[in-house]
Amino acid sequence: MDMTKNQDVIVIGAGIIGISIALKLQSEGRQVLVLDRKGVAAETSSGNAGAFAFADVIPLATPGIMRKAPKWLIDPLGPLSLRPAYALKILPWMLRFWRASWQDKYQAALAAQASLMDFSKAALERQIQAVNGEAMIRREGQLQLYEGEAEFNASLAGWQTRQQHGVIYEFLLSPDAIAKVQPGIHPRFTHAAFTPEWKNVCDPAEWTKHLAEEFEKLGGRIAIASIDSIELNSDRVTLKSDAADYETSQVVLAAGAWSKTLARSIGDSLPLDTERGYNTTLPAGAFNLKTHITFSNHGFVVTKIGEGIRVGGAVELGGLNLEPNYQRANVLLEKAANFLPGLKVNGGKQWMGFRPSMPDSLPVISYSSRSQRVIYAFGHGHLGLTQSAGTAELVAALANTQAPDIDLTPFSATRF
Ligand SMILES: Cc1cc2nc3c(=O)[nH]c(=O)nc-3n(C[C@H](O)[C@H](O)[C@H](O)COP(=O)(O)OP(=O)(O)OC[C@H]3O[C@@H](n4cnc5c(N)ncnc54)[C@H](O)[C@@H]3O)c2cc1C
Known part of the structure; x- marks a missing residue:
């Protein structure tokens, strides 16, 4: 069959978002073709921390953050950095990020993020069941660590906010209490919060590949093509690629951090940029990790990936x-070695990935402004894996012109 003609739905992007959407559309009887310029889980979805981070409902643009940001930016190897060569280019995004941190916008984004998280948590369980994936899921919770009482006290308002949005947690108020959950942490970490509902996938690349295999087993098709632009015709959409043009009734744009130029090709100018992240994956035996660890004030996590340990953020x-x-x-690995004195740091593999980020920390889950034949699903920032199953169900509702289960106004392509 000629894949370039008369397609029902084409999904651009075979990351966790695109593949989850393809699977969901297929389960509703749609004929789906996925196009990716590199293949399945070739970019950000391959090397992330593997967390279903349902406790992370608070958007990054919190009130007052612009007062703290310059202090972080001064340290070029600190948890937040700005490459000088990119400073001017990111300025419009930063201005929108600043606006998103005002009380009114922040409160609205928080409510929207919490509703998407709640929906995604339930959708994930449906997805795990549908793909027979329970063996790939770790239900071991997460430990967020604080150095001293002052740092812990400063986090309390955030925990109250999480509680208001349904996040369950328990405080651990001494190194001994922490050691009962996770032995081997330096006693400078005196306080912690444990979130039991947090889950991890054994390996995000393997998880995405598993979903892709299930999709292909049921007749779904995945092909290599680099899409250059999207063109709207009266009753079709044409995708111009390096090799051929593809014609389809509907298209879902899920190309992660690279979605911006493709949306622009049909006239949507969206403030999508990237927050690049780094990590090192250490071989089996590097540390006996019992749960996912977050050093939030240092901006990195330590997590199990396969038999190994991934340190990064x-x-x-x-x-x-x-x-x-x-x-x-x-730098992150050095810090981790100080915080987890038994960590064996040799033999690691380094990685960098491109988080697709909108200034208000909310993804775009929306029809394009020009046509309902083009649906956007990108911009999930730090939470793409977490929100993938939920996004897939919401996009399927849009694709089938059904009412979505949550209000998608805050995720609209025209909100800026
Ligand atoms: C260090 C780090 C840690 C993270 N940890 C977590 C975590 O623990 N939990 C979590 O939920 N999220 C985490 N994230 C974020 C998460 O990885 C992303 O939000 C998610 O992977 C985005 O998925 P995606 O499918 O939108 O994009 P991607 O995985 O980047 O996929 C986009 C795909 O589109 C393809 N593509 C791009 N342009 C074109 C084109 N023109 N034509 C055809 N194909 C194209 C690419 O080849 C790619 O395969 C982390 C990110 C980083 C960097």
């Missing part, structure tokens, strides 16, 4: 084209 504002600075991954 951080945010670097540097766009899609600058070379990685792996010194950032080294």
